[in-house]
Every structure is written in structure tokens, then in C-alpha cells.
Amino acid sequence: MTVEKKFNETVLRLVDEDITLMDVDAFVFYARTDLQLGTGIGNAITMRGGPGVQEELDKIGTAQVGQAVLTSAGKLKAKNIIHAVGPTFQEADTESKLQKTTVAVLAAAEKNQVQKLAFPPMGSGFYGIAPDQSAQVMLATISAHLKNKTGLKEVFICARDPRDMKPFSARLQAMS
Amino acid sequence: MASRPRSYKAQKVIDRLGQKLNRQVVGSLAACVHCGMCTESCHYVLANPDDPTFAPAYKADRLRKLFKRHYDWTGRVLPWWVNAQSVYTDEELQELKDIVFGKCTNCRRCSVNCPMGVDFATFNRMARGLLVHVGIMPEGVAAVSKDQWEIGNQMGVLKEDYLETVEWMSDEVVDEMGDDKAAIPMDKKDVNIVYTINPREIKYDPRTIANAAKIFYAAGESWTMPSEGWDMTNFGLFSGDDDLGGAVARRVYDKVHDLNGKILVMSECGHGYRSTRCEGPNWAGYDIDFEMESSVVTMLRYIKEGRIRVDKSKNPGAFTYHDSCNFARSCGMFEEPRELLNLVTNDFREMYPNRAENYCCTGGGGAMSMAEYTPQRLKSAKVKADQLRATGAKYVVTSCHNCEDGLNDLIKHYKLDMEVTQLVNLVAEALIVDKKEAVAEVAAKAAPAAELAGYTILVVDDEPDMREFLTTVLEDNGATVLTAADGDLGLEMARTHKPDLMTLDLSMPGTDGAKVYETMRKEHDLKGIKVCVVTGKPELRKLIYDRDIQRPEGYLDKPIAEDSLLLNLRKILEVGSEKS
Known part of the structure; x- marks a missing residue:
């Protein structure tokens, strides 16, 4: 199922795709402060993309909540990965931190001339942010950004799980 | 105040x-x-x-x-x-x-x-x-939960690795049965059975998949494995995370529904059975419109209905049965596994206490993933070790992968002369396959001896007997074998010779195997070398479950059977399950 909305010249599209297999300029990885890729999607990046991504992250060191750092994507189809450190596990001010993190991602994308960008449902799943809260914050932040001057041509949100797809789809469809 | x-x-x-x-x-x-x-x-x-x-x-x-x-x-x-x-x-x-x-x-x-x-x-x-x-x-609980949330299975097996492993097992079964119809179907619609498994089977014990396929083939079953939603385990049961429990269960149910399967059959996994069969519909809020059963029941049904025939003399030795807490105490599966075990073996010895009163394998509840508690886990296993020892059996059978790991660990720790296996292996071994059996034997005899030809394997182990055993088996099967008696030499040889694969003992004097493994995963030039851990040290099972570094491509418990060694090394080398 694909749901999309156009903001000026940019399309915001919800897709049921594996983010690590996306052919984009950059995709977003919901990172830890120690910038270790670890398991889950991090494991997929290591397995499919090779060890170079972690080596780049090791050189960067650490990042704080609300920050985003860019590396190459190794052997993946994507050119780059934006490692975004967002709020986790019901921590205080989750909503504002998630918004700040999303803004940091968009800024990193613009700075690096990214035209095709893919997001996961940020913080949903393991990190415990409610899918609807993630959808609300991300869609509001991204759409606000796309209404201004931007180099982004296509923005994807990869929602593989129905528990994510449902609220993201409903909120995206409801946007004017 | x-x-x-x-x-x-x-x-x-x-x-x-x-x-x-x-x-x-x-x-x-x-x-x-x-x-x-x-x-x-x-x-x-x-x-x-x-x-x-x-x-x-x-x-x-x-x-x-x-x-x-x-x-x-x-x-x-x-x-x-x-x-x-x-x-x-x-x-x-x-x-x-x-x-x-x-x-x-x-x-x-x-x-x-x-x-x-x-x-x-x-x-x-x-x-x-x-x-x-x-x-x-615990860190291990976080690592496993994240894999299951984001990759869809507990061990972070990527889709391509799952498909390649099943295809490889399918080819093995076709060769053995001498019949293309024995191939493992993938995503076949309108089937009677959709068969789901534990990712441990893909990662470290794929012979259980081949054995299940042989049984389905012999029974003439209409079945399939799914390309998604194939992991019937559910870490939500262990972590207490109902959201994870619901999400995982839903993925399995959705796939069975999409394939229009009549029965969801789950391989032998205690917590997986409880999660998927009993708890999942509540966690997921799902209205189930198909049947669900354990493969134990399926295999028993096949024998009772005359769909497969078995010869119990093919499983010599004394067997006992360990009731998994989730499969037995929580789900009431007491008699079915015993009935099946008695049909495929001659010498079944009950363990006491048993059924609802049986003691835990001590690896349940996600304990295998929590490395920090390993010493107290193994200490608490004494009562289980005493139970096992008292049976006098050579083999302990269990319908649970978690129990298999837990029992293997305590068997080593308490130095019991026992082996752990599952019913699917015994049923497959006892299977009588008309006509095709002769073909299978011929095929086996005609199989090329040089299964590992062209590969260079570095054996790192401080035990001379183990080095000799591994060298003999691997060279007999065509591999070029290098050996190192300690960790430092192993690393040096890996840097110099860049082997395709390293078999790595973990317990060695000097730089031990865990440190060698860490170096292998961190040093740029060594990262591409595949590693199969070969160990008798349960404490280091954390390499499988609890880590920030990449998991080893293979993990074998000592003592190693020759067929298991070859099967696992071939899987690592031929399937290419890790691509770093």
C-alpha cells in the first residue's frame, strides 16, 4: 500500500519497504548516543552494508539526543545514512525531543544535498514511542519543512509493520 | 513533611x-x-x-x-x-x-x-x-528484542539468509529423497499446513528444517514455509512487552491468512508454542480463522493415520524426555510427546518428577540471553542435572529449542555423558521411505567426498586431539586446513593467510577465543573471515545472544558429530549467511 501527499514540488510517500534496501540518497537510522549500530536495523546495516559504516561512526564517537550525523552507506544501495539520536523509553519531553531530532535529520539532509530521503517510524517499536505519537510529530515536522524552500524531491516513510502503517497512513491521508 | x-x-x-x-x-x-x-x-x-x-x-x-x-x-x-x-x-x-x-x-x-x-x-x-x-x-534482552522488533525474528536473520538457507536445505532433501517433489515449498497458497520455525534453526541447526521437510514429503502433505512471518518464537513472552508480543504474533497470523493456510504448524519450541498458540491472539487482538498445532501433534497424527511409517530400531539407545515449562506446564502438552517418543524409540525412561512437576531446564524465560546471570543459572541447574543423571539415559529429548540450549549447557557444566535432541530428528531418522530410500542411499554414497574443496579453513584450538579431529574431517572433505594452537597464533595466521573460515575454540590459554573473536570483528582486514565458534564453555553462549558485535556465523557445542560439523561449515561457506 502506498499513500502519498505532495508539498510544493516534493512528494511525501508512505511505503511498506525495507529501509536498508531503499535506493535513496540517504536513509535515517534511529541511533544510540554511543553510535554503535547494535542489533535490529543496525545489524542489517552491518550485514548488508559491510563494516565501513561502523568504522566511520567510531571516528565520530558519540552524539546527543536531538543530534544527527551522516556517514556513507557502505555497500547498500543508499548513498548515505543519517544517524539520528532520538528519545527512548518514555523519557521526559519525548515529543519535543522527537521533533528536534526530525529537524536535525532534515537539516543534515539539506546540508548534504539529499534529494531522496527515507525515514523509519522514528522511535516506534523497540524504543517504545507510541506509533501515533511518532506519526503525529514526524508528519507535522516534515510537512512544515517541505512547505518552505527545500532541495528534497522525495521523502519516504518506511512502515513495514501494520501497527505503524495504520496511524501514519491515517494521519497522512488526513493532511490537507 | x-x-x-x-x-x-x-x-x-x-x-x-x-x-x-x-x-x-x-x-x-x-x-x-x-x-x-x-x-x-x-x-x-x-x-x-x-x-x-x-x-x-x-x-x-x-x-x-x-x-x-x-x-x-x-x-x-x-x-x-x-x-x-x-x-x-x-x-x-x-x-x-x-x-x-x-x-x-x-x-x-x-x-x-x-x-x-x-x-x-x-x-x-x-x-x-x-x-x-x-x-x-539486561543487555541481551534488549539485543534480542530489538532484532525481533526490527528484523522480524529473534536472531536478526535477514530475509535473504533465511531464503538461502531454506533453499539449501531443500536441495539437500531433494538429493536425499531422489525426488524433486521433496523440495521445500515457499509461499505456496491454499495449502493445508503453513510451517513456522525458530530462527535458531536457520542460524545454528538447519538439519531440523530438512528433517521436518522429509516428514512432510513422506506424509504427502500439502505444505509451505512462509517468506515472512516465519518466526514463531516471541520474545515478548520473556521481556513482558505485550506490544512486542502482539506485533510478532500478528506477523505470523497475517502471513498464514494471506497464504490461505488451514493449519499453522509450529516446530518444537516451548515458548513459541505458548506465545503463538495461547497468548498471541490476546496480545494481538486477533480473530484467528485457522487451526494451530505443534509439529509434535502433526507427526503423531501422521503415524496414527498411517501416513508415515517408522522403524524404531533406527534410534538405538536409552532416551528420556524433558517437559518444557511452556509446552507442558503452561500448555498441557504432556502425553503427545511421550506417545510419539515411544513410537520411534525402544528404550524410553521417564524422568522424575515429570510433566507439570518437572524442573525447568534453567535456561527458560529468556535466561539464555542474559549472560550476566550465567553463573547463578548454572548453579541452579544442579537439580536438573541430578534428574537427568538418575535416568541413566544417553539422550534427553525435548520439544523446545530454549531447553535444548539450557540442557546442553548444564550437561557440559555438570559433565554428564548425554546428548540433547528433538522429536523431529528421531522421527526423521526412523522414517521408512519406500523405494526412494534406495535412491537416497545411492545418492549419499555417490556424493562427492570433496564437499569443502577450494576452501581454506583455519582451526584454532589448544587441544591437540580436537585439532587432529577437525583437520582429518575437513581434509577428508577437500578443505585446505591450517592449524593454530593458541589465540595469538590464530590471529597471526588469519592475517597472513586470509582463510575462508576460522573454527575457533573459546577456552584457550593466553589470548582466549572470546578476545580473538572480538579482534576478528574489529580489525578491518579480518572482518570478512567467517567464524564458527566451537566450544564446550556455556558461559560464552553470550556471543550468540548478547552482543554489540556481529554474531558468529556458526556455533557448535563440543563434542561435535562429524555430520553436524560438515553440515554447519557447508552452510556457512556455501549459503554465505553473513556478508560483511
Whole structure:
């Protein structure tokens, strides 16, 4: 199922795709402060993309909540990965931190001339942010950004799980 | 008087507790009369008789105090009277973590022995969920949960690796049966059976998949494996995370529904069976429109209906059966596995106590993933070791992958001369396949001896006998073999010769295998070399479950059977399961 909305010249599209297999300029990885890729999607990046991504992250060191750092994507189809450190596990001010993190991602994308960008449902799943809260914050932040001057041509949100797809789809469809 | 400040996470835990209370949990929290009946039923208590903190009633009281302080009127009004107590700091939450994750496997043996019906395991699981909600959990639980949330299975097996492994097993079965119809179907629609498995089978024990396929083939079954939603295990049961439990169960159900399968059959996994068959529909809020059964029942049905024939003389030796806590005590699967075992073996010896009273393998409740508690887990396994030893059996059969790992660890730790296996292996071994059997034998004899030709394998092991055994087997099968007697030499040879694969012993003098493995994964030039860990040291199972570094491509327990060694090394080399 694909749901999309156009903001000026940019399309915001919800897709049921594996983010690590996306052919984009950059995709977003919901990172830890120690910038270790670890398991889950991090494991997929290591397995499919090779060890170079972690080596780049090791050189960067650490990042704080609300920050985003860019590396190459190794052997993946994507050119780059934006490692975004967002709020986790019901921590205080989750909503504002998630918004700040999303803004940091968009800024990193613009700075690096990214035209095709893919997001996961940020913080949903393991990190415990409610899918609807993630959808609300991300869609509001991204759409606000796309209404201004931007180099982004296509923005994807990869929602593989129905528990994510449902609220993201409903909120995206409801946007004017 | 100013109230004591409370940490953000502690407040979240208290709030969440209120949302998780239901009739069952409140009943268990309120009903305990501290009679002590549960005490002797817990394997942790039996191993630590002088430490009251292992007693189920004591452990339960840690949560009960919290419940009383915030949700029971007696504790709110007269906390000193009923010993009600709150939590205030993250350190107290960490302490609670060590109790609910480290001192209980949620085996429910105390639950069935409580005259008041207190189900400690149920609210212990709930307590785990409260902590997971605020990010407090053992590192291994976090690693496995994240894999299952984001990749879709507990071991982070990527889709291409799953498909390649199943295809490889399919080719093996076709060769052995001498019939293309024996191939493993993938995503076939409108079938009778959709067969789901434990990712451990893909990662470290794929012969169980081939054996199941042989049985389906012999029975003439209409079946398929699914390309998605194939992991029937569910770490939500262990972590207490109902959201994860629901998401995982839904993926499996959705796929069976899409394929229009009539029966969802689950391979032998205790917690997977309980999660998918019993708990999942509630967690996921799913209206199930197909049947669900354990492969144990499926295999038994085939024999009873005459769809497959078996020759029990093909499984010589004495066998005993270990009841998995989730499969047996929680789901009532007591007689079916015994009936099946008696049909495929000649010498079955009951273990005492058994069925609902059996002791935990001590690896349940996610304990295998919590490396920090391994010493106390193995200590608590003494009662299980005594049980096993008393049977005099050579083989212990269990219908649970978790139990298989837990039992393997304690067998090594307590130096028992026993092996662990599953019913699917025994049924496949006993299978009588008309006509095709002769073809299979010919095919096996005609199989090229040089299965590993062209590969260079570096054997790193300090035991001369093991080096010689591995060298002989691998060279006989065509590999070029290099050997190193310690870790430092192993690393040096790896850097110089860049082998295709390293077999790595973990317990070696000097630089041990764990350190060698870490170096292999961190040093740029060594990262591409595949590693199969070969160990007799249970403490290092954390390399499979609990790590930030990439998992080893293979993991074999000593002693190693020749066929298992070759199967696993070929899988690593030919399937190319890791691509770094």
C-alpha cells in the first residue's frame, strides 16, 4: 500500500519497504548516543552494508539526543545514512525531543544535498514511542519543512509493520 | 513533611503498574498467605538454600509492596501496617531488574504448587514489562528484542539468509529423497499446513528444517514455509512487552491468512508454542480463522493415520524426555510427546518428577540471553542435572529449542555423558521411505567426498586431539586446513593467510577465543573471515545472544558429530549467511 501527499514540488510517500534496501540518497537510522549500530536495523546495516559504516561512526564517537550525523552507506544501495539520536523509553519531553531530532535529520539532509530521503517510524517499536505519537510529530515536522524552500524531491516513510502503517497512513491521508 | 523525591523512571513504573493490573494479577498480588509452599518448588531455592532472596514469596513481595503502597487501600492508608513500600530511585529499579530477570525463569513450577493460586510467574513477567517500558533490562534482552522488533525474528536473520538457507536445505532433501517433489515449498497458497520455525534453526541447526521437510514429503502433505512471518518464537513472552508480543504474533497470523493456510504448524519450541498458540491472539487482538498445532501433534497424527511409517530400531539407545515449562506446564502438552517418543524409540525412561512437576531446564524465560546471570543459572541447574543423571539415559529429548540450549549447557557444566535432541530428528531418522530410500542411499554414497574443496579453513584450538579431529574431517572433505594452537597464533595466521573460515575454540590459554573473536570483528582486514565458534564453555553462549558485535556465523557445542560439523561449515561457506 502506498499513500502519498505532495508539498510544493516534493512528494511525501508512505511505503511498506525495507529501509536498508531503499535506493535513496540517504536513509535515517534511529541511533544510540554511543553510535554503535547494535542489533535490529543496525545489524542489517552491518550485514548488508559491510563494516565501513561502523568504522566511520567510531571516528565520530558519540552524539546527543536531538543530534544527527551522516556517514556513507557502505555497500547498500543508499548513498548515505543519517544517524539520528532520538528519545527512548518514555523519557521526559519525548515529543519535543522527537521533533528536534526530525529537524536535525532534515537539516543534515539539506546540508548534504539529499534529494531522496527515507525515514523509519522514528522511535516506534523497540524504543517504545507510541506509533501515533511518532506519526503525529514526524508528519507535522516534515510537512512544515517541505512547505518552505527545500532541495528534497522525495521523502519516504518506511512502515513495514501494520501497527505503524495504520496511524501514519491515517494521519497522512488526513493532511490537507 | 516534604515527600521524598522520585526519579522519572520510578514514577513511570508506578503509573504503568496501574495500567497493567487485571483480575489475575491483583488476585495473585493479594492472595499470598506466606505459607512457604512455593519455596521448595523453585530450582533457584534448591541451589541456594541459605539465601531467602531466591524464594518466590520473597521475590513476589518486592512487587507486592509496591502494589500495596499505590493501589491497595490498606497500603495507601496504613503503609507501615501492611509493609507497603514504594520505589524512588533508578538504582532500586536496577535491583528489581536483577530479581525479576536474574532470579526467576518464569517456569511456573511455584505457581502450580501454590494452594492459594498465586501465579508468581505471571506477575513476574508483568514486572519485567514495567522495567522494559522504561528501558531497564539486561543487555541481551534488549539485543534480542530489538532484532525481533526490527528484523522480524529473534536472531536478526535477514530475509535473504533465511531464503538461502531454506533453499539449501531443500536441495539437500531433494538429493536425499531422489525426488524433486521433496523440495521445500515457499509461499505456496491454499495449502493445508503453513510451517513456522525458530530462527535458531536457520542460524545454528538447519538439519531440523530438512528433517521436518522429509516428514512432510513422506506424509504427502500439502505444505509451505512462509517468506515472512516465519518466526514463531516471541520474545515478548520473556521481556513482558505485550506490544512486542502482539506485533510478532500478528506477523505470523497475517502471513498464514494471506497464504490461505488451514493449519499453522509450529516446530518444537516451548515458548513459541505458548506465545503463538495461547497468548498471541490476546496480545494481538486477533480473530484467528485457522487451526494451530505443534509439529509434535502433526507427526503423531501422521503415524496414527498411517501416513508415515517408522522403524524404531533406527534410534538405538536409552532416551528420556524433558517437559518444557511452556509446552507442558503452561500448555498441557504432556502425553503427545511421550506417545510419539515411544513410537520411534525402544528404550524410553521417564524422568522424575515429570510433566507439570518437572524442573525447568534453567535456561527458560529468556535466561539464555542474559549472560550476566550465567553463573547463578548454572548453579541452579544442579537439580536438573541430578534428574537427568538418575535416568541413566544417553539422550534427553525435548520439544523446545530454549531447553535444548539450557540442557546442553548444564550437561557440559555438570559433565554428564548425554546428548540433547528433538522429536523431529528421531522421527526423521526412523522414517521408512519406500523405494526412494534406495535412491537416497545411492545418492549419499555417490556424493562427492570433496564437499569443502577450494576452501581454506583455519582451526584454532589448544587441544591437540580436537585439532587432529577437525583437520582429518575437513581434509577428508577437500578443505585446505591450517592449524593454530593458541589465540595469538590464530590471529597471526588469519592475517597472513586470509582463510575462508576460522573454527575457533573459546577456552584457550593466553589470548582466549572470546578476545580473538572480538579482534576478528574489529580489525578491518579480518572482518570478512567467517567464524564458527566451537566450544564446550556455556558461559560464552553470550556471543550468540548478547552482543554489540556481529554474531558468529556458526556455533557448535563440543563434542561435535562429524555430520553436524560438515553440515554447519557447508552452510556457512556455501549459503554465505553473513556478508560483511
